[in-house]
Amino acid sequence: MPLLFGIILSSIIGMVLKKAFIAGTVLLIVAVMSTMITIGVTGNNVAATPLIVSGVSQWGALARQLVGSDARVVSLITDPNADPHQHEATVADAANVADADVVLLNGAGYDTWLSQLVANRSGGVSTINVASLMHVASGQNPHLFYDPRAAIRFVETLTTMLEHRSGFANISVRSQRLLAQLNALQHTALSIKQSCAGVPVAATEDVSTYLLNDMGLKVVTPEGLRLAVGNGVDPSVADLAQALAQMNQHPAFLIDNTQTATPLTNEMVAKARAAQVPVIKVTETMTGTNYVTWISGVTHSILQNLKKEGCIK
Numbered sequence: 001m002p003l004l005f006g007i008i009l010s011s012i013i014g015m016v017l018k019k020a021f022i023a024g025t026v027l028l029i030v031a032v033m034s035t036m037i038t039i040g041v042t043g044n045n046v047a048a049t050p051l052i053v054s055g056v057s058q059w060g061a062l063a064r065q066l067v068g069s070d071a072r073v074v075s076l077i078t079d080p081n082a083d084p085h086q087h088e089a090t091v092a093d094a095a096n097v098a099d100a101d102v103v104l105l106n107g108a109g110y111d112t113w114l115s116q117l118v119a120n121r122s123g124g125v126s127t128i129n130v131a132s133l134m135h136v137a138s139g140q141n142p143h144l145f146y147d148p149r150a151a152i153r154f155v156e157t158l159t160t161m162l163e164h165r166s167g168f169a170n171i172s173v174r175s176q177r178l179l180a181q182l183n184a185l186q187h188t189a190l191s192i193k194q195s196c197a198g199v200p201v202a203a204t205e206d207v208s209t210y211l212l213n214d215m216g217l218k219v220v221t222p223e224g225l226r227l228a229v230g231n232g233v234d235p236s237v238a239d240l241a242q243a244l245a246q247m248n249q250h251p252a253f254l255i256d257n258t259q260t261a262t263p264l265t266n267e268m269v270a271k272a273r274a275a276q277v278p279v280i281k282v283t284e285t286m287t288g289t290n291y292v293t294w295i296s297g298v299t300h301s302i303l304q305n306l307k308k309e310g311c312i313k
Contacts, residue, residue: 049072050067050071050102050165050167051073051099051100051101051102052073052074052101052102052103053073053074053076053096053097053100053103053104054073054074054104055075055076055077055104055111055113055114056084056106056110056111056285057075057077057078057285057286058151058286058291058294059075059104059106059145059154060073060074060075061286061289061294062151062154062155062178063104063158064289065174065178065290066155066158066159066162066171066174066178067171067174068170070167070168071102071162071167071168074096076093076114077285078285079285080259080283080284080285080286080287081259082285083259083260083284084110084284085230085231085232086232087111087113088113089113093113093114093117094117094120097118097121097125098121098122100125101125101126102126102127102128102158102161103126104127104128104130104154104158105118105128105130105131106130106131106142106144106145107129107130107131107132107136107144108136108138108139108140108142109138109142110131110142126161128154128157128158130144130145130153133150133153133154134149134153141206141209141210141230143206143207143208143209143210143284144210145286145291146207146209146210146211146295146298147210147211147214148182148183148185148186148214149186149214151182151185151291151295152179152182152183155178155182156175156179159171163175178292185292185295185296185299186214188299188303189211189214189299190214192215192216192217192302192303192306192312193214193215193216194216195311195312196215196216196217196309196311196312199216199217199218199252200217200218200249200251201218201219201220201252201253201254202219202220202221202246202247202251202253202254202255202272202277203219203221203226203254203256203257204221204226204229204254204256204257204260204265204269205226205229205255205260206223206226206227206230207230207255207257207260208257209226211295211298211299211302215302220246220249220251221246222235222239224236224239225239225240225242225243229260229262229264229265230260240264243268244267244268244271247268247277248275250275250276251277252278252308252309253277253278253279253280253302253305254268254277254278254279254280255280255282256268256280256281257282257283258281258283259283259284278308280298280302280305
């Protein structure tokens with residue numbers, strides 16, 4: 001009897017321990033599955049956030065200001081010390097374009113590498129080509145990010161593209177605020193035009209010519225030289241001689257794109273300084289993170305030098 005009792009008691013204890021082990025195991029599995037589900041949901045939320053990819057930082061900065069936290073914006077060219085004309089697509093560029101919901105192209109031959117990435121990705125993607133919006137063909141001046149009118153058209157187009165998509169409920173309010181800032185920039189340019197139309201200025205390249213044209217200023221540097229520098233080739237001897245001689249005629253200032261500096265453009269800068277012509281240094285890639293602040297800084301430098309010229313009080 002004591003032996004039988006011991007066997008029964010041992011069996012009961014074993015069953016209890018087995019149930020406890022099973023219960024503990026189940027609780028552990030549930031805990032692990034809960035963690036996995038939580039991680040999965042979090043990952044899906046991240047993946048569900050729309051991705052907007054821009055080749056140049058200017059259009060990316062405007063997009064970021066427009067969408068706020070409703071989307072993630074990635075600009076592929078951000079280094080103001082590198083020549084964007086020499087950029088070649090990287091593996092990271094291709095990965096971003098492959099994941100993108102919207103791709104922002106400058107166009108006009110400026111970011112052909114990005115157009116190729118878009119063409120090679122599997123599946124369609126929404127795109128905005130700013131050059132197409134402004135009817136600027138390949139071979140023409142591609143530096144549209146220096147034109148407030150192009151910025152206005154870009155913001156209007158991106159707003160129209162996104163405002164009816166899920167998750168962009170407040171985009172119209174942000175769009176109105178951003179467009180007001182850009183219209184103020186354009187108003188400043190037109191005000192300068194009223195006072196200083198025809199004032200001669202010089203430039204090492206066509207980087208900011210759209211802005212100068214909006215202001216009504218006359219870029220006297222031979223177009224052939226400006227295009228040659230922009231395309232990374234040598235200008236004609238005649239164009240260079242004319243550009244250097246023009247410094248003795250004292251244009252209001254010389255615009256110098258520091259990102260495409262060459263011995264030739266450095267010679268123009270040296271000649272300008274020797275002739276006491278002010279030099280305004282600009283970059284092709286945006287500095288900082290706010291487009292309006294960036295363009296306003298260039299506009300302010302132009303204004304200060306036009307005041308010295310006497311056409312603005």
